[in-house]
Amino acid sequence: MDLTYSPAAEEFRVDLRAWLAANIPARWAASGFWASLDEDEAFDLRRDWERRKALAGFAGIEWPVEYGGRGGSPAMAAIHDEELARARGPRSVNTLGLTFLAPTLMAVGTPEQKAEIIGPMLRNEVIWCQGFSEPGAGSDLAALRTHGERDGDAFIVNGQKVWTTSARRGDQIFTMVRTEPGSSRHRGLSLLLIDMHAPGVEVRPIRQMSGVSEFGEVFFTDVRVPASACVGGLGNGWATAMLLLSFERGASAIGQYTDYLRAFEEIVRVAKALGRDGDPVVRQELARRRVELECLRYHSLHVLTEVEQGRDLGFASSVTKLQWSQTYQGLFETFDELLGPDAALVRPTADVDLTALRRESFWTRSVTIWGGSSQVQRSIVAERVLGLPRGS
Structure with a gap:
């Protein structure tokens, strides 16, 4: 390293x-x-x-x-x-576009898609959202039912997406659609790019427990989508989606470590403001979270070394996602324990404004779900990295 x-x-x-x-x-x-x-x-x-x-x-x-x-x-x-x-x-x-769609287009997009989409995305002229999850098709993406019927040089798309980040502000959405009639599971899927302002697209914000509406539901009713807005080839959506999702876990979590260390320091200040910094149980818990942060840092440096030397992370990238998400969530579990019942209230406590930390705490409940749940990541690590036999 x-x-x-x-x-x-x-x-x-x-x-x-x-x-x-x-x-x-x-x-x-x-x-x-x-x-x-x-x-x-x-x-x-x-x-x-x-x-x-x-x-x-x-x-x-x-x-x-x-x-x-x-x-x-x-x-x-x-x-x-x-x-x-x-x-x-x-x-x-514009995280979804920059992290997922842009590198996917660089790899499998047409020359026209690369020229028209990547530059405006980088400059935030066009905001992108992602339409994968559906009611009944969350972690099991292959169960999606949104479908597109071919009509000349276009698809007529009908269906629903849910938990769509930035749906209310998105200009475009990259989404999975079943474009082959009668197909099921991984077959017959395509990744389509749809204008969120097109006739037939409706967005309904979802109000979260933190009070914000970061997510939304998206409904497609007879939305006309040009066939040229397909990325990675018609019917090749599953492989394209797997390529796209492979960019999510990234090469290193150095940025996350730095951000979480800031949160840790703020939580320590809260402990002092509440007069809990002398509590041996609290001190031990904070020390444990600090150790976990340093483990994340050194793992991130190891991963960065591997990438810099040209090694392909492959399935080992699941270790990084699993580690940073569990570390982040665990840190705010300590914050919640520190506040006790007040953790669920978005109001000042002990003359300290904890609004931002509470919102962040609410958010951390999701990080072990999106991007592949911790259960999925552990299965990948067990089977693909450690070579353990698959359970019956």
């Missing part, structure tokens, strides 16, 4: 850190700032800031220059995530 970065990567860190210092107002980094804003106001601020970051050359770090990226190394991408978290930069509003 290599714990150092190349001179070129460190030079990039210096440039990025300087840009972040000049472009993140101090009030943005204050605890609770983003939680204090109206959802739409926060979204617009983040969208414009990320656009400016892309124009300055600090987005798409590993992307080829021809697509508007920087053509950098995996180490530079890890430094980007680390410095962004350290500076408390705003969360991306």
Whole structure:
């Protein structure tokens, strides 16, 4: 495992850190700032800031220059995530497009799709959402029922998606549709790109326990979708979706480590404000979470070393997803235990505004589900990495 970065990567860190210092107002980094804003106001601020970051050359770090990226190394991408978290930069509003769709298009998209979609996505001119989950087809994606019937040079799409992140603000959606009549399970599926403003598309926000509406339901009623909006080949949707999802787990969790360390430090301050910092049980629990964070850090550096040396992570990427999600969720379980019954209340406690931390705590309940549940990840690691026999 290599714990150092190349001179070129460190030079990039210096440039990025300087840009972040000049472009993140101090009030943005204050605890609770983003939680204090109206959802739409926060979204617009983040969208414009990320656009400016892309124009300055600090987005798409590993992307080829021809697509508007920087053509950098995996180490530079890890430094980007680390410095962004350290500076408390705003969360991306276009994560689904940037993380999933863009690299998929680079790999299997048509020349027209690459030219028309990737650049505007990087500059946040077009916001993308993902339509995979359906009622009755969550973890079992192959059970989806949304279908598209061929009509000349288009598909007529009908169906429903649920738990669609950023559905209310999405301009486009990449979604799985059954395009072969009579097909079932993994056969006859296609990945289609659909305009969220097209006639027949309806979005209904889902209000979460935190009070925000990050998710939504999407209904398709006789939506006309050009056949050219198919990615990866007609009927080849399952393989395309697996390629797309392989980008989700990423090469390293350096950025997550930095972000979670910030949350840990805030939780320690809460313990002090509540007068619990002298409680030996609380201290032991906090120490355990700190150790888990350091384990995540060193695993992330190991993974980064592997990628930098050109090794394919393959199924071992499931270890990273499993580790960061469990570490993150565990950290906020400690936060909830610290507050006791008050953990479910979004209001100040002991003269400390915990709105942002409580919202984050609510959010962490989902991280061991999306992107492949922890149960699925453990099965992958057991069968594909450790070679254990499959249970009956």
